[in-house]
Amino acid sequence: MNLATDGRTRQLQDAFQAFNRLSEQLEGSYRELEQRVQRLNEELAAARSERLRQLAEKERLAERLQKLLSALPAAVVVLDGKDCIQECNPAALALLGEPLLGRPWSEVHLRAVGVASSGAPEVVLKNGRVVSVTRRPLESEPGSIVVLQDVTEVRAMQDTIHRNQRLSAMGEMAAGMAHQIRTPLATALLYVSQLGRSDLRADDRRRFADKVLARLRHMESQVNDMLSFAKGGRFGMEVLSVKEFLDEARASLETQLRPLQANFVLENIADGRLTANKEALLGVLGNLADNAANARPQGLHLTLRAELDADAHLLLRVCDNGPGMASETLERIFDPFFTTRSEGTGLGLAVVQAVIQAHNGQVGVHSRPGKGTEFTITLPLREAPAACHETEYRRAS
Ligand SMILES: Nc1ncnc2c1ncn2[C@@H]1O[C@H](COP(=O)(O)OP(=O)(O)OP(=O)(O)O)[C@@H](O)[C@H]1O
Ligand SMILES: [Mg+2]
Numbered sequence: 001m002n003l004a005t006d007g008r009t010r011q012l013q014d015a016f017q018a019f020n021r022l023s024e025q026l027e028g029s030y031r032e033l034e035q036r037v038q039r040l041n042e043e044l045a046a047a048r049s050e051r052l053r054q055l056a057e058k059e060r061l062a063e064r065l066q067k068l069l070s071a072l073p074a075a076v077v078v079l080d081g082k083d084c085i086q087e088c089n090p091a092a093l094a095l096l097g098e099p100l101l102g103r104p105w106s107e108v109h110l111r112a113v114g115v116a117s118s119g120a121p122e123v124v125l126k127n128g129r130v131v132s133v134t135r136r137p138l139e140s141e142p143g144s145i146v147v148l149q150d151v152t153e154v155r156a157m158q159d160t161i162h163r164n165q166r167l168s169a170m171g172e173m174a175a176g177m178a179h180q181i182r183t184p185l186a187t188a189l190l191y192v193s194q195l196g197r198s199d200l201r202a203d204d205r206r207r208f209a210d211k212v213l214a215r216l217r218h219m220e221s222q223v224n225d226m227l228s229f230a231k232g233g234r235f236g237m238e239v240l241s242v243k244e245f246l247d248e249a250r251a252s253l254e255t256q257l258r259p260l261q262a263n264f265v266l267e268n269i270a271d272g273r274l275t276a277n278k279e280a281l282l283g284v285l286g287n288l289a290d291n292a293a294n295a296r297p298q299g300l301h302l303t304l305r306a307e308l309d310a311d312a313h314l315l316l317r318v319c320d321n322g323p324g325m326a327s328e329t330l331e332r333i334f335d336p337f338f339t340t341r342s343e344g345t346g347l348g349l350a351v352v353q354a355v356i357q358a359h360n361g362q363v364g365v366h367s368r369p370g371k372g373t374e375f376t377i378t379l380p381l382r383e384a385p386a387a388c389h390e391t392e393y394r395r396a397s
Pocket of ligand 1: 287291292294295320322323324325329333338339340341343344345346347348349350373
């Protein structure tokens with residue numbers, strides 16, 4: 001009996017001990033769980049406050065961007081994927097007038113500028129303001145952003161600066177010109193004073209008259225150069241047919257080169273229409289022919305070739321068989337007053353460049369000593385023409 005009681009007591013003790021161990025383990029796990037919950041709560045709170053901080057920062061940035069956009073002197077217009085105005089700043093409202101929001105950009109452009117948008121980088125508004133237009137696609141979404149900047153004052157200032165530069169160049173030149181003109185003037189006066197003599201033979205009279213005429217023409221061309229240079233880009237323009245212009249150029253160059261017995265060739269494989277000042281362009285070709293004649297007074301071969309370049313612009317090539325130029329000379333030939341001739345004013349090519357630039361064209365030159373010189377002039381045409389094939393050969397003499 002006692003034995004049986006002892007056995008049960010031990011069993012109970014074992015069971016208690018096992019129960020105690022389990023309780024301890026459970027208690028440990030529960031504490032661990034509690035700690036983990038505590039840690040998670042802390043992490044959650046930290047994440048929430050970081051997110052709140054980020055949101056506040058974003059809001060602050062958005063507000064700052066809005067303020068900057070409002071304060072920006074340039075007009076900013078945001079277009080959606082359908083080219084309708086989604087957003088704009090106060091400067092845009094002031095420049096383009098209301099209504100803007102929701103309106104198609106093409107309609108607003110037409111209203112403010114008077115013509116449909118052509119993507120030109122600079123436009124003149126109906127109110128006379130000159131505005132530069134930059135358009136860029138939005139990268140993150142469909143649509144684009146258009147920035148318009150009023151450059152009226154800047155352009156006016158640039159015009160004044162250019163005019164002042166030309167005027168000061170004119171001033172510098174005036175003294176030189178007076179000197180240049182004085183010599184042919186004195187010669188002309190001398191010959192004219194002789195013309196009145198009753199004992200003068202008829203052929204001498206004719207010879208003297210020719211000399212006076214030549215001197216006066218020389219002076220006239222110098223004065224014309226000076227005026228073209230002073231005028232800069234402000235020429236009256238007309239629409240010219242390339243063929244008709246080249247016909248006139250041929251007649252004028254033949255007359256100019258006839259006294260030199262020069263060989264002159266016109267090759268024309270171009271057609272189309274130009275917006276140009278005819279007299280100024282004829283003056284350009286006259287200047288180039290004059291230079292070729294000065295470089296090679298005897299045995300001159302001059303070619304004027306007209307063609308279309310890869311961009312369908314009119315390309316004029318004026319080619320001579322003169323002595324060519326060394327690179328040091330070439331670098332300076334378009335500088336006003338650069339000349340290698342004792343009788344030159346160095347204005348001829350400066351005028352050529354100014355006139356061609358005023359026609360939105362470009363002048364280039366290729367030359368090597370002993371290999372002749374080729375001047376190239378590129379001029380935009382009014383519309384892309386169909387090329388024609390026609391070659392004309394004429395002698396100036
Ligand atoms: N076809 C050419 N061949 C060789 N040299 C040339 C040619 N064209 C121009 N030059 C050089 O370029 C210089 C500048 O030419 P530019 O026409 O500007 O002035 P210029 O002929 O000297 O004087 P101006 O034309 O005012 O009477 C010339 O003095 C000459 O040295
Ligand atoms: Mg010249």
